[in-house]
Amino acid sequence: MGTFSISSGLRGDNLRMVGKLAVVAALMFGFGYALVPMYKAICTALGINVLSLSERQPGASTANGQNSQIDYSRSISIEFDAxxxxxxxxxxxxxxxxxxxxxxxxxxxxxxNTQDRVMSAQAIPSYAPKQATAHFNKLECFCFNEYTLQPGEVKQWPVVFVVDPKLPRDVKTITLSYTFFEVPGKNVKQGQAPKLEAEPRT
Structure with a gap:
């Protein structure tokens, strides 16, 4: 009789423990299930989840994906002359x-420099038509800087530019022309070691 009572008591304790564990598991599952909407609600209230907010607005992602400073409604033909x-x-x-x-x-x-001697030279730009000059903005250019090149030396320079959207709409083509000429009195005889100038950034 005593053994039966002990066994019944242990079985009852086990059932209660299983029940508690089942309740804890159910609560954890419910919390995990509710975590995603809770996170979205908190981020929305605090304005953290900006990407999700923008995606909910029709057409917002398309509008934000383009640079508003670029006029995609027209193209300008840029001709490069040297x-x-x-x-x-x-x-x-x-x-x-x-x-x-x-x-x-x-x-x-x-x-x-296709010559067999050291030379110094620089470039001067010009634009056509003249009315485009004020609307052709160079962010980086090698113009107006003097360069010294060794015999047979090759150099490459970038021209970084932006055409102002305020350019008159009747201008369809802009010609950027550079004239590269040797600097008078700066010739260096072969065999001498002139001081090379650093690449400029304007």
């Missing part, structure tokens, strides 16, 4: 590019 006043090679990497006003663009220019 003139070398002397026995050396000077050319752009491309002759023509179509860009949107407000779009950041980079074009490389190459200069090669």
């Amino acid at each position: 003139n070398a006043r002397g026995p050396w090679a000077f050319k752009p990497a491309v002759n023509t590019l179509n860009v949107h006003p407000g779009e950041l663009t980079t074009v490389m220019y190459e200069f090669r």
Whole structure:
């Protein structure tokens, strides 16, 4: 009789323990299930989940995915011209590019000293038509800087520019022209070691 009472008591304790564990498991499952909507609600209230908020607004992601400073409604043809006043090679990497006003663009220019002597030279830009000059903004350019090149040396320089969206709409083509000429009185005889100038960033 005593053994039966002990066994019944242990079985009752086990059942109560199993019941408690079942309740704890159910609460944990419910908490985990509710965690996602709770997180979204908290982030929405605090303004943390900005990406989700923008995705809920129709057309917001499309509008925010484009640079509002770029005028995609029109294209401008940019022609690149290079003139070398002397026995050396000077050319752009491309002759023509179509860009949107407000779009950041980079074009490389190459200069090669084809002579057997050291030389110093610099470039001066010009624009056509003249009315485009005020709307052609160069963020980086090699113009107006003097360079010293060894015999056969090749250098490449970038031109980084943006066409102002305020450019008159009747202007469809802009020509950027560079004239590279040797600096008078700066010739260095072969065999001498001139001081090379650092690449400029304007």
